[in-house]
Structures are given as structure tokens and as C-alpha cells.
Amino acid sequence: MDSLKIALLEKTGHDHGFEHVLSANPQAVCLASARHPTRVTVTGTADDGYQVYFETTSASLTGELARGFPQWTLANNYFLVSGNAELATLLQRAADLSRALPNEAALSYEDAVKEELIALPPETLHTEVERIVRQRIGQQKFREAMLTYWGGACAVTGLALPDVLRASHAKPWAECESDAERLDVFNGFLLTANLDALFDRFLISFDAQGRLLLSPVLATADLRLLGISPELRLRWLAPEHQSYLQFHRARMRETTLTQPIQ
Numbered sequence: 001m002d003s004l005k006i007a008l009l010e011k012t013g014h015d016h017g018f019e020h021v022l023s024a025n026p027q028a029v030c031l032a033s034a035r036h037p038t039r040v041t042v043t044g045t046a047d048d049g050y051q052v053y054f055e056t057t058s059a060s061l062t063g064e065l066a067r068g069f070p071q072w073t074l075a076n077n078y079f080l081v082s083g084n085a086e087l088a089t090l091l092q093r094a095a096d097l098s099r100a101l102p103n104e105a106a107l108s109y110e111d112a113v114k115e116e117l118i119a120l121p122p123e124t125l126h127t128e129v130e131r132i133v134r135q136r137i138g139q140q141k142f143r144e145a146m147l148t149y150w151g152g153a154c155a156v157t158g159l160a161l162p163d164v165l166r167a168s169h170a171k172p173w174a175e176c177e178s179d180a181e182r183l184d185v186f187n188g189f190l191l192t193a194n195l196d197a198l199f200d201r202f203l204i205s206f207d208a209q210g211r212l213l214l215s216p217v218l219a220t221a222d223l224r225l226l227g228i229s230p231e232l233r234l235r236w237l238a239p240e241h242q243s244y245l246q247f248h249r250a251r252m253r254e255t256t257l258t259q260p261i262q
Contacts, residue, residue: 001026001044008084009042009050016088017095031091036098040091045080050087052079054094058101060186060240065094067236100148105183109141135173142183143167146190155189156212156232166196170244186240194226202255205248210234213249215256 001009009029010021018031018040028043039055054062054077066073069090072081081087098104116133146167153160169176169188176182189206191199198204203215212232214223223229 001029005044009087012084012088013040013042013091016092017098018091033095033098036095036104038094038098040094042087047082049080049082052081052087052090053077054079056098058098058104060101060238061094061097064097064101064238065090067238068093096148100145100185102184102186103180105141105145105185106180109138109179109183112137112141134179138179138182139167139173142169142185142188145183145185146188149185150190150235153190153235154192154195155234156195157192158235159192164193165190166193168196168199170199170241170248184240184244186238187244189234194228198226198228199248202248202252204228205252206234206237206245207249208237208242208245210237213252215252217256 006024006026006029010024010031013019013021013029013031017035018033020032020034022030022032022039024030028041030039030041032039037057038061041053041055043051043053045051051074054065056062056077062077065079069079072079072086072090074080079090081090099108113134116137117130120129120133143166147162147165151160152162152165154165159165167188168191169182171181171187173182176187181187189199195204198218203218205213207213210233212228212230214230
């Protein structure tokens with residue numbers, strides 16, 4: 001790569017989530033960020049494209065990138081893009097996911113909780129105040145991670161109006177065994193308000209292929225008024241969602257047994 005191409009590559013990284021240049025030479029450019037732990041090494045190809053390698057602490061990142069960009073995926077954390085526009089798209093998605101996927105959301109949450117608790121007057125600090133602070137910040141961080149992971153659009157309908165989207169837990173906040181589980185972006189879905197209300201009450205769920213499951217207590221007329229069709233399904237489903245969905249489906253079966261069928 002010549003100096004002009006290296007400079008353009010560095011700017012692309014800076015503008016799309018990788019603002020630090022760790023090293024740069026005609027063979028490769030290595031980029032990083034202070035906002036997430038992922039590093040990327042970019043090398044030029046003979047046809048003026050780029051081979052991109054991600055070094056990451058996330059077990060899910062490269063799998064999510066491969067699912068989103070199968071046309072650019074090689075193997076062993078490598079991707080191949082044809083130019084700067086495609087590189088920018090890949091880097092931005094990698095940076096966004098690096099901040100949203102476990103365990104980054106949990107680390108960001110802990111930092112935010114500590115900062116807020118330190119700012120409170122000492123005489124106000126007690127167990128209940130800390131619990132309220134943790135829950136409020138945790139739910140905010142979970143929503144932020146969900147919006148990032150799903151690209152700001154409903155996991156089912158694709159509706160991209162953040163004001164009417166809810167971050168829905170599959171395993172409820174109060175029943176999670178740890179903050180990492182509560183903040184796991186795979187523990188639930190970003191849903192429109194009507195789908196969220198039903199999902200939260202275990203009146204709908206999704207099967208292992210992402211197809212909508214309806215509780216028999218829901219009347220067909222009510223579903224029609226809610227604009228919910230049995231043909232709805234998740235836009236995608238990662239392997240990491242499955243254990244949480246199994247929990248949710250089991251709770252849905254329990255709920256069905258305790259409610260009258262319409």
C-alpha cells in the first residue's frame with residue numbers, strides 16, 4: 001500500500017470506530033479504539049481491496065459479522081472487502097458490536113454505577129438506593145446495547161422508530177443470576193411496544209428457528225387488533241439466544257396452564 005492509501009485507510013478507521021493507529025506500513029495497518037477492546041489489522045490486496053483481521057475478546061463478534069456480511073467472510077476472523085466504502089461498513093459494525101456484546105455492556109454498566117454512587121451524598125447511600133441505581137442504569141445500558149445490536153430496528157418487524165421500541169428480557173431482570181446475565185444482549189429482543197407487552201407476559205415467544213409462538217389464551221380478534229400475524233418471525237437468531245428462549249418458552253407453557261383459553 002502506498003502512503004495515500006494508508007492515510008485513507010487510517011481516516012476510514014478513525015471515522016468508523018477505530019480511532020487509534022497502532023502501526024502503519026506498506027504491508028499492514030493496525031487500528032484500535034479506547035472505547036472497546038477489539039483491534040483490527042488491514043492489509044491491501046492486489047485488486048485494491050482489503051483483507052481485514054479482527055483480534056477480539058468477544059466470543060460472538062466474528063460470528064455476528066459473518067452472519068451480517070457472509071459475502072465478505074473468509075475464515076479464522078478474516079474478511080475480504082473490495083474498497084473503502086465496504087471497509088467503513090464492516091469497521092463500524094464491528095465497533096458497534098464490540099461495545100454491545102458481552103461482556104462490554106456489563107463493564108460499562110459497572111463503571112456507570114460506580115460513578116453515580118460516588119456522586120451521591122454519603123448519608124443517602126443504603127442498600128435500597130443502590131438497588132434502584134443499579135436497576136435504572138442496568139435497564140438503560142441493556143436498551144442501548146439492544147438498539148446497537150439490532151441496528152435500531154425491531155427484531156421482528158424491522159420498524160426503526162426508537163421511541164416505540166422496547167428492550168425485552170427473555171429471562172426477567174429479577175430472575176437473572178448475575179448482572180452479566182441481565183445485561184446480556186442475547187437475553188431478549190428489541191420489540192415494538194405491542195410485541196413487547198405480550199412477550200413480557202409470556203403470551204408470545206419464538207421457537208428455535210425464530211418463528212412466532214402464540215399462547216392459546218390470545219383470541220384471534222385481539223391479535224388482529226394488535227396487528228400481529230402468526231407468520232411473523234425474528235429477523236435473525238444467534239446461537240447465544242437459544243438458552244434464554246428455552247427459558248422463555250418454558251415460562252410461556254406455565255403461564256398458559258394458569259390462564260383461561262379465549
